[in-house]
Amino acid sequence: MLLEVARYYGDKVQAHGASPKGVDWNTEEGQILRFRQLASLIDLPGDFTVNDLGCGYGALLPFLSDRFPGVRYYGCDVAGEMIEVAVSLFGDRSYAQFTVGSAPMQVADFGFASGVFNVRLTRPDDQWAAYLEAALDVLHATSRRGFAFNCLSSYSDRAKRRADLFYADPKRLFDICKTKYAQRVALLHDYGLYEFTILVRKI
Numbered sequence: 001m002l003l004e005v006a007r008y009y010g011d012k013v014q015a016h017g018a019s020p021k022g023v024d025w026n027t028e029e030g031q032i033l034r035f036r037q038l039a040s041l042i043d044l045p046g047d048f049t050v051n052d053l054g055c056g057y058g059a060l061l062p063f064l065s066d067r068f069p070g071v072r073y074y075g076c077d078v079a080g081e082m083i084e085v086a087v088s089l090f091g092d093r094s095y096a097q098f099t100v101g102s103a104p105m106q107v108a109d110f111g112f113a114s115g116v117f118n119v120r121l122t123r124p125d126d127q128w129a130a131y132l133e134a135a136l137d138v139l140h141a142t143s144r145r146g147f148a149f150n151c152l153s154s155y156s157d158r159a160k161r162r163a164d165l166f167y168a169d170p171k172r173l174f175d176i177c178k179t180k181y182a183q184r185v186a187l188l189h190d191y192g193l194y195e196f197t198i199l200v201r202k203i
Contacts, residue, residue: 001103002078003129004121010081013057018085023056023115035063036190037197038112041148046070049108051142053135054078054116059087062098063082076101084180104142111147112138115179118152118168133176139200140181147200156194166169170196 007196016022017161020031024142034137038060042048052060055075064071073096077083086098087133120128132151139147161167170187177200178185184201191197 001123001127004123005119006078006080008121009056009077009079012081013085014079017056017076018089020059020061022085023059023082024116024119027081029090030065030102031059033191033193034114034197035149036193036200037191038114038148039064039067040188041110041112041146041199041201042068043145043201044068044109048072048110048145049106050074050103051106051108051111051139052076053104053111053113053139055086055098056115058081058090058096058098060112061086061090062092065093065095070109071095073097074104074106075099076104078102092120103138107142107144109143109145111143113139113147113149115150117149117168118165121164125166129168132166132168133171136173136176136181140202143202144186146182146199148197148199150195150197152195153189160194168196170198173198 024029046068049072052075071185075098080100083098083100117132153170154167174187182202186199189196
């Protein structure tokens, strides 16, 4: 399943390069808006570590490093083409590492996953939902202070949905995070996109 996803995103970045379209986002404004929701999890001024699951070409790295001095960043992605582009852009930054893989190789203070749960291609909803929930277990296991992720929302207009995308139930995922991972969980569904972000604060 992840090989299919890797091929999909590998083709995207080869076609569009290091750009929002290269990771299947429409605009840079939307990409930055998503990063702001994720980064609202961070409760430290700097000098912390981050795992970026499904990092793409590493767009989250400059967003964080511009705002949080001393951040150390670890990005992983199943698409080797994405990692090649990320290394070409940011490989000279001593505080950043990139690896090909489906899970972080180390525990970090914070874990993030932006956009990785959207493109299910031809997989049925139940199979994709099981993958998503297993990935949340990975985020939980590899984060000390907390993790955040976003999904397309099941409240999206049905007439405008794409058949190859997965639209998650925010209520269900909030309940999973609240009962399984931490008491302090926030659901953000008010930032103008047909999606939501969940923040899980473990400390």
